[in-house]
Amino acid sequence: MAETSGQKLLDAAVHVIRSKGYSGARVEDICAEAGLTKGAFFHHFESKEACAIAAAAHFAANADALFDAAPYSHLPDARARVLGYVDFRKAILQGELPQFTCLLGTMVQEAYDSRPAIRAACDRYISEHAERLEADIAEAKALHAPDATWTSESAALYSQAVLQGAFILAKAKHGPKVAADCLDHLKRYFETLLPIGGMEHPAP
Amino acid sequence: MAETSGQKLLDAAVHVIRSKGYSGARVEDICAEAGLTKGAFFHHFESKEACAIAAAAHFAANADALFDAAPYSHLPDARARVLGYVDFRKAILQGELPQFTCLLGTMVQEAYDSRPAIRAACDRYISEHAERLEADIAEAKALHAPDATWTSESAALYSQAVLQGAFILAKAKHGPKVAADCLDHLKRYFETLLPIGGMEHPAP
DNA sequence: ACATTGACACCGACCAGTTGGTATGTACCT
DNA sequence: AGGTACATACCAACTGGTCGGTGTCAATGT
Numbered sequence: 001m002a003e004t005s006g007q008k009l010l011d012a013a014v015h016v017i018r019s020k021g022y023s024g025a026r027v028e029d030i031c032a033e034a035g036l037t038k039g040a041f042f043h044h045f046e047s048k049e050a051c052a053i054a055a056a057a058h059f060a061a062n063a064d065a066l067f068d069a070a071p072y073s074h075l076p077d078a079r080a081r082v083l084g085y086v087d088f089r090k091a092i093l094q095g096e097l098p099q100f101t102c103l104l105g106t107m108v109q110e111a112y113d114s115r116p117a118i119r120a121a122c123d124r125y126i127s128e129h130a131e132r133l134e135a136d137i138a139e140a141k142a143l144h145a146p147d148a149t150w151t152s153e154s155a156a157l158y159s160q161a162v163l164q165g166a167f168i169l170a171k172a173k174h175g176p177k178v179a180a181d182c183l184d185h186l187k188r189y190f191e192t193l194l195p196i197g198g199m200e201h202p203a204p
Numbered sequence: 205m206a207e208t209s210g211q212k213l214l215d216a217a218v219h220v221i222r223s224k225g226y227s228g229a230r231v232e233d234i235c236a237e238a239g240l241t242k243g244a245f246f247h248h249f250e251s252k253e254a255c256a257i258a259a260a261a262h263f264a265a266n267a268d269a270l271f272d273a274a275p276y277s278h279l280p281d282a283r284a285r286v287l288g289y290v291d292f293r294k295a296i297l298q299g300e301l302p303q304f305t306c307l308l309g310t311m312v313q314e315a316y317d318s319r320p321a322i323r324a325a326c327d328r329y330i331s332e333h334a335e336r337l338e339a340d341i342a343e344a345k346a347l348h349a350p351d352a353t354w355t356s357e358s359a360a361l362y363s364q365a366v367l368q369g370a371f372i373l374a375k376a377k378h379g380p381k382v383a384a385d386c387l388d389h390l391k392r393y394f395e396t397l398l399p400i401g402g403m404e405h406p407a408p
Numbered sequence: 409a410c411a412t413t414g415a416c417a418c419c420g421a422c423c424a425g426t427t428g429g430t431a432t433g434t435a436c437c438t
Numbered sequence: 439a440g441g442t443a444c445a446t447a448c449c450a451a452c453t454g455g456t457c458g459g460t461g462t463c464a465a466t467g468t
Contacts, residue, residue: 019318020314022314023224024227024314026426026428028428035310036445043444044443073310105369106314107311108375109314109375113302114376141383154385154389157382157386158366161369161383168312169368172316172323172326173331178361182361182401189396230453231453241420242454242456245455246417247417
């Protein structure tokens with residue numbers, strides 16, 4: 001079989017939760033999307049919440065693979081990798097909204113208070129993704145803005161905030177155009193944060 | 205009576221939906237928060253969805269009043285108002301998460317696909333808020349960066365994206381600190397977008 | 409002054425549909 | 439034979455929403 005039932009359920013959970021949120025996603029919706037029944041669902045997951053947490057891990061693993069395979073991530077220059085990341089995120093704003101929005105941001109928004117385990121999982125995978133970016137930012141900062149007051153950690157998290165917010169606006173206006181515009185602003189910001197000339201404020 | 209039952213229900217709806225999202229918020233949760241019963245709820249609203257839409261309007265009206273009353277909005281200089289807006293948004297990151305996060309962003313995230321009326325309401329009030337900011341940005345741009353390629357509209361929407369994303373990160377990490385850091389980045393960006401000297405690239 | 413009326417705001421028991429979860433059966437593989 | 443991987447049928451709990459009833463208050467009649 002090309003895809004196991006467990007994977008089908010995880011893919012279905014990712015898709016349905018991205019469309020309707022965690023509470024709005026019924027386990028039968030997920031089963032229908034996967035072409036399976038509730039028996040299969042509860043054979044693979046002990047509860048709906050456990051499925052959501054597994055889906056978060058599945059989503060994060062897919063994202064890791066996607067960004068690892070992206071051309072920008074093999075560029076030799078750290079600054080080019082940072083800007084390439086933003087370009088790549090803009091490039092993948094394709095298709096329907098549930099196909100490019102973030103499962104983690106969607107879930108944590110409604111589950112942060114009532115489902116601690118889901119909040120923790122979302123926090124973990126968002127932070128891990130930010131850390132990958134942070135490594136590039138730190139390297140670029142050392143080269144282009146070593147004395148700047150901002151930290152590479154906060155800059156990496158900021159980029160994730162822009163992305164999450166861009167998804168919300170894209171949902172509100174139902175289309176990816178606003179999100180693309182937001183990423184243009186983010187790219188411009190990174191360009192000024194990492195000026196090509198070198199240090200932004202040479203010591204007096 | 206200091207507050208009518210209708211207002212109590214709206215305030216309660218705003219609070220509960222901010223905590224648990226739209227689907228996660230049970231109408232009995234809202235009633236309990238308001239100290240009323242389901243009879244009162246369905247006396248004032250014809251459905252849960254209608255209540256959510258009214259709550260969005262209520263939330264937007266409260267926000268309008270808050271920002272109108274804020275000191276920054278009376279500054280004579282447009283650039284100072286734009287930066288003052290960001291500072292003010294940072295300053296109100298106080299208390300528990302449901303007290304400063306955005307009802308509109310929370311609802312549209314899970315309702316954009318299945319509840320068109322809620323999506324439309326959230327889009328409207330987010331856009332109206334952005335338009336208020338856009339006016340100040342446009343004025344500041346005319347003074348400090350008249351030839352820049354970015355539009356005041358996209359810059360205003362970008363600021364909303366940063367805010368929405370900052371709320372998501374704050375929820376994931378359950379605390380407002382990340383959000384404050386994001387607003388620092390946003391302020392720095394606006395400072396470079398609107399350079400004090402005047403035009404950023406004088407024509408050759 | 410006082411009883412009558414009726415609109416309004418609200419209560420809380422109730423209903424029908426839905427939900428997450430379970431119990432049981434069965435086809436298949438080793 | 440026995441365990442794995444599902445399907446089917448089912449249940450108890452809960453959900454949004456309804457409905458008859460009650461307390462309050464102001465207008466009206468006398």
